[in-house]
Amino acid sequence: MHLIWIFFVYAIVLFVIGFYCILATLNLVRALIGIEILMKAVTLLIIIAGYASGRTSLSQALVITLIVVETVLIAVAMGIVLSVYKHTKSLDTKNLTNLKG
Amino acid sequence: MAVIDELILLMLAASALWTVMTRSLLRSAIGLALTSAMLAILMFRLNNPFAAVFELSVCAGLISALFFCIITITEPLTPEKVREEAGARFGRFLYLPVIVLIVGLVLRFLTVKVDVKIPALEEIADVRYYLWAYRQLDLIGQIIILLCGVFGIVILLKELRKKGG
Numbered sequence: 127m128h129l130i131w132i133f134f135v136y137a138i139v140l141f142v143i144g145f146y147c148i149l150a151t152l153n154l155v156r157a158l159i160g161i162e163i164l165m166k167a168v169t170l171l172i173i174i175a176g177y178a179s180g181r182t183s184l185s186q187a188l189v190i191t192l193i194v195v196e197t198v199l200i201a202v203a204m205g206i207v208l209s210v211y212k213h214t215k216s217l218d219t220k221n222l223t224n225l226k227g
Numbered sequence: 228m229a230v231i232d233e234l235i236l237l238m239l240a241a242s243a244l245w246t247v248m249t250r251s252l253l254r255s256a257i258g259l260a261l262t263s264a265m266l267a268i269l270m271f272r273l274n275n276p277f278a279a280v281f282e283l284s285v286c287a288g289l290i291s292a293l294f295f296c297i298i299t300i301t302e303p304l305t306p307e308k309v310r311e312e313a314g315a316r317f318g319r320f321l322y323l324p325v326i327v328l329i330v331g332l333v334l335r336f337l338t339v340k341v342d343v344k345i346p347a348l349e350e351i352a353d354v355r356y357y358l359w360a361y362r363q364l365d366l367i368g369q370i371i372i373l374l375c376g377v378f379g380i381v382i383l384l385k386e387l388r389k390k391g392g
Contacts, residue, residue, distance in 0.1 A: 135334040136236045140243055142330050143323065147247040150319045155297060156247075159255050162290065163243050166266055169282070170239075177273040187357035189270075189278035193285050194369050198376030200290055204297050205383035211301045 133174040140167035154207045154217045158200060165196045232272060239265040244327060248320055250313065256294035263287035277354050 140163055147160030169189055176185020207217065214221045242265055246258030263286040270279035359366070 132233070132236070132335075135331060136240055138334055139240050139327055139331050142327055143240070143243045143247055146320075146323050146326065150323070153252070155252055155294070155301070156255060159246060159259055159294070162259055162286075163246065163262065166239075166243070166262055169266060170269070173270055173273055173275055173278065176275065182274045183354045183357050184361075186275050186278040186354045187362055189275065190281050190354075190358065191362075191365055191369055193278075193281050195372055197285055197290060198372050200293060201376050202379040202383075204293055205380050207297060208300065209383055217301055 130174055130178050133170060137167045137170045137174070140164075140170065152219050154210060154219060157219070158203050158207065161203070162196070162200065165192065168192065232269070235265055235269050235272070239269065240327070240331070244324065247323065250316065252298045253295070256291055256298060259294065260287045260291040263291075 144160045144163030144165075144167060147163060148157050151157055151160065169192055172185050172188050172192065176182045176188075210222065211217055239262060242258050242261040246255050246262060249255055249258060263282055267279045267283040267287065270276070270282060
């Protein structure tokens with residue numbers, strides 16, 4: 127079996143795990159963890175693309191950019207989660223009904 | 228592909244699954260750090276040492292520390308409430324291992340002809356060239372994103388401080 131295909135399969139598996147986590151969880155922190163796992167799948171795809179094409183330097187530069195974006199996303203999302211917790215005293219998404227029409 | 232690579236990939240998927248399935252948030256954060264560490268090992272093995280160092284220090288270190296902080300700040304559920312919610316949670320996450328197994332096995336044994344034309348190695352420069360010269364516009368974007376993050380956090384925390392008195 128082709129090397130790229132094996133890595134691709136594992137990236138898809140990671141993507142499924144992260145996506146399911148976001149869909150099924152009712153906890154805001156766990157939703158962030160799901161987003162992180164999605165990011166890991168994308169990182170794995172970039173790495174294997176760089177390795178397969180022989181341009182590892184370019185893939186490394188892309189991964190570094192991705193990590194920067196990931197960190198900022200998580201930091202801001204955590205600020206929002208903290209704000210939600212201060213308002214509702216809970217991390218449960220069921221309690222976020224302020225904008226319900 | 229060496230057996231060890233396949234083993235690391237398996238551990239990567241297993242740790243991600245454990246991260247999602249485990250009941251404790253703290254264990255989830257530890258699982259996420261483990262997933263990042265596995266990914267970093269893979270990066271080292273696939274000739275991506277700089278990205279691996281970033282992944283290990285930022286994702287496995289800094290982001291895990293952020294998760295530990297937020298879990299500590301927010302009050303954990305009482306054991307009674309955890310027991311109450313365990314059944315519903317089990318029902319929601321019961322299908323995940325089955326779905327992962329099915330998707331993994333179907334894709335693994337799917338006979339797809341991967342026809343990737345791999346070009347000849349033409350590493351014109353190292354990672355510094357790509358970061359500072361080849362992708363200068365992206366670098367500006369990164370700086371803007373970082374500033375957005377900083378201002379976002381400052382505004383959020385300022386608002387919280389006001390509300391807290």
